[in-house]
Amino acid sequence: MQRLTLAGLTLALVAGLVGPTTAQADETWLLTLEPAFTTPLTDPQNDQYGPGGSLAIGAYRSLAPWVLIGARLRGSIFDSGAAPENPLFKDQPAGGLYTLSAALRFRIASGDDPRRGTGPYLELAGGPGLTDDLIRGTVEAGIGWNFEAGAADLGPVIRYQHVFHDDVFDNGPLQPDDAHLLLVGLEVVLFDERPAPPAEVEPEPAPERPCAGLEEDVDGFEDEDGCPDPDNDRDGILDVDDACPMEPETYNGVNDHDGCPDSGQVEIIDDRVVIQEDVFFDFDEAELKPQADAIIRQVVALWDQHPEWVGVIVEGHADARGTREYNQGLSERRAEAVKRALVAEGMADPRVATEGYGEMRPRFHNAETEAQHAINRRVEFVVVQATPAEASAEAEAATQTPTEDE
CATH class of the missing domain: 3.30.1330.60 (OmpA-like domain)
Known part of the structure; x- marks a missing residue:
């Protein structure tokens, strides 16, 4: 029951961390794949197990331009160590460690680079680990540097992983010493494509002047249309002969040729x-x-x-x-x-x-x-x-x- 409770709490923590962030709602999740060489660094694990390998898959999302938050699932397999000298002892079988970690990645962000997985970074992570049917607490720290490689990002990563043997995850007779592991791997980041540049918009051609070859007469009447207006008031009397070029003539038999309105x-x-x-x-x-x-x-x-x-x-x-x-x-x-x-x-x-x-x-x-x-x-x-x-x-x-x- 204790194992299930601890595992449930860790999963809830991971879900909360990788849930709502300050990133844009339409931001694509980053998917990481990380094959790595893995080896114990200290005894007694160094005596019992040989070097092995691991494979991790993770998902990350921006918390800020320089911070990513995510979760990672890793499985590690260690080779069995040297055969015991006493023939009465059985050979040590291969070892395994499976971890589920919540991670914070700090990166040096370039202001003009929209990609989120490139450049140097430092990562801190922690969560439960399963080994020999026992749940143990794990923490790790890593440094890496990814480079743009077409649609993906690619780069080396070195991690130190610490497995606790005498903490709150103690579920039985454990080894007296914690495990210290070194991982050297290659991280591949997917779905970090650089957004396509905006399509170039060709400027609309300047509209043709409605009166090409003719100059606007700039007389205060419809000067914005670019056309001369020989009869501004449109009363049929040209402005040069119109005594009132801005007022139409009133055709009533009274001075109908002067171009001015009158009250006949x-x-x-x-x-x-x-x-x-x-x-x-x-x-x-x-x-x-x-x-x-x-x-x-x-x-x-x-x-x-x-x-x-x-x-x-x-x-x-x-x-x-x-x-x-x-x-x-x-x-x-x-x-x-x-x-x-x-x-x-x-x-x-x-x-x-x-x-x-x-x-x-x-x-x-x-x-x-x-x-x-x-x-x-x-x-x-x-x-x-x-x-x-x-x-x-x-x-x-x-x-x-x-x-x-x-």
């Missing part, structure tokens, strides 16, 4: 030309006010800018003061007055139609103040656009040349 009184919403200020007529009048001239010119300018327009319907409206019949006639007269002004500015008469709606379509229902009534007496323009088929036919007719017969 006319804009296009869907199919209608909308007048922003009602400056056409005074109360109960069908004559255009002087302020209407500028608006008429803006409408004509919009007409010139839109060849897809084939006609304009001028809609006249009146406020609700007066009879319905009177307001209907007033709205028709107002529409005709605007048509005459448009034709006078250059629009073709057949392209302009008129409609009067009287008080039927107020912008402001239930108007009470003069300002509200002024909003309702107005003129609106409805744009008539060519259908795709009509536009195609007109374009084809414009490109045809008359024949000699015609």
Whole structure:
């Protein structure tokens, strides 16, 4: 029972030592193989046994860059000694010693060498040993020097092993003297490969300039793209002719060629030309006010800018003061007055139609103040656009040349 208890405690110690360490979790364990020449150094073992050999297998893991911790199992066989002089004594059989040791290895680590088994080292170890069915305590010390040999490490090692005969492992009548053993061997370290160097990453080629051969104009607008920007605000007016190169033109018939936004009184919403200020007529009048001239010119300018327009319907409206019949006639007269002004500015008469709606379509229902009534007496323009088929036919007719017969 004592033997089993001591063996169990030693195994637990070894497992604890070679278990969690400060090494990286993915570090590969080192496996060592060590054949060695073994001989007793002192009597009485030197008289009873001759030199022999041993084989050890171990496993190591980093505790720190300069410290390895591990466990080693060794079996040693000793030749029988000289035959006894007295023929009444039997020959001494071959001896054996089997040890399980926990080990600490101290090495001189090179900062730039990732291998863990190379270089000079000093090792201390200890654990139980089994000989002649008796468990005995053992300690040992060794020095060695391993060299890189391809995928493995290889080098000589010399060890001194001490086997106790009168310690806590005493289990019976033992020899009065401890055993002192010398081991000279060759250690082979496996799984200590040098990690492969990182793959070389070829630098990505510099991206081609989107505007090869052209220099960036460095004008504060998208200068990082490497391309010149002749029309920064993209309003169709080149910067050299644009009074406001960073602000797009508002095409509303008011100075549409200066490149600057403006708040003209006319804009296009869907199919209608909308007048922003009602400056056409005074109360109960069908004559255009002087302020209407500028608006008429803006409408004509919009007409010139839109060849897809084939006609304009001028809609006249009146406020609700007066009879319905009177307001209907007033709205028709107002529409005709605007048509005459448009034709006078250059629009073709057949392209302009008129409609009067009287008080039927107020912008402001239930108007009470003069300002509200002024909003309702107005003129609106409805744009008539060519259908795709009509536009195609007109374009084809414009490109045809008359024949000699015609």
